[in-house]
Amino acid sequence: MVHEVIEDLITLPNGLYVDGTVGNGGHSEAILRDLAEDGRLIGLDRDPEAIRVAGERLGPFGEKIRLVKTSYADLDRVMQDLGVGRVHGVFLDLGMSTSQLDYSRRGFTFSRDEPLDMRMDTEEAETARDLLRKLSARELEHIFKRDGEEKRGKIIAERIEREERKAPIDSTLQLVNLILSVVPRSRRPGAKHPATKTFQALRIAVNRELEHLAAFLEKAPRLISEGGRLVILTYHSLEDRMVKQAIKDWETGCRCPSDLPACACGREPLFRRLHKKGVKPGQWEIEENPRSRSATLRAAERI
Helix, strand or coil, X not given: CHHHHHHHHCCCCCCEEEECCXXXXXXXXXXXXXXXXXXXXXXXXXXXXXXXXXXXXXXXXXXXXEEEEXXXXXXXXXXXXXXXXXXXXXXXXXXXXXXXXXXXXCCXXXXXXXXXXXXXXXXXXXXXXXXHHHCCHHHHHHHHHHHHCCCXXXXXXXXXXXXXHHCCCCEHHHHHHHHXXXXXXXXXXXXXXXXXXXXXXXXXXHHCHHHHHHHHHHHHHHXXXXXXXEEEEECCHHHHHHHHHHHHHHHCCCCCCCXXXXXXXXXXXXXXXXXXXXXXXXXXXXXHCHHHHHCEEEEXXXX
């Protein structure tokens, strides 16, 4: 959804923008091409390999791009370090990059046998393998239900605990086979793989993804200048609900009881949404990139 992102994000061609999830650098490159010669972009990513790859791809843009290895949740600190007051727009793509899924060999996908790592930041200590080893069945069940909305989290967690007593679960294939032993594949056309929600939950827990998103959303109104835009691509209901609720809260002004004759709280709206509902990719884009089918774009403008 590159065209939609650029259209919603850039209101001032010579402004200062942030790509908080650089990944392979695809969206960053599109943003930079749309900016004027004196426009600037700050690119962030937790993954050191992503920063390296993006640095090579975006090198021709010279001083128009500044890359920093950190989470978008720390954008306020980065801006302070760079002497920046506010920016004209922030973009977040909360999905996994193609490199992470296809080439990182960190266990983000269950379609190949890889080490059960799942760290976006390889400098962090705890892996998915570590979680399976140290957490009880009850704790794993909580993660599977909270971060993966997996209704069968209890039987999966109990089976993991039993297998861990026998031998460590070190690879994605081991985990997939374990899940398939208690949750058979659906015969319905287009049904998700039984391991989808468990893998999502482990990845979210390892990387504290919802914590990072919550921290960013709390800071966002202070970081974006008047008339600036926030554009976020989400890929599952948990993060999408968080973004949708944040925009709804930002749009809300006075919260005084209706029986008060005048506003006493002084609260004013902070953003206005750009789309009544989340924007979905077109059919042609889904056919070209099947992974985009889960994407939802939400955008808001700072008032």
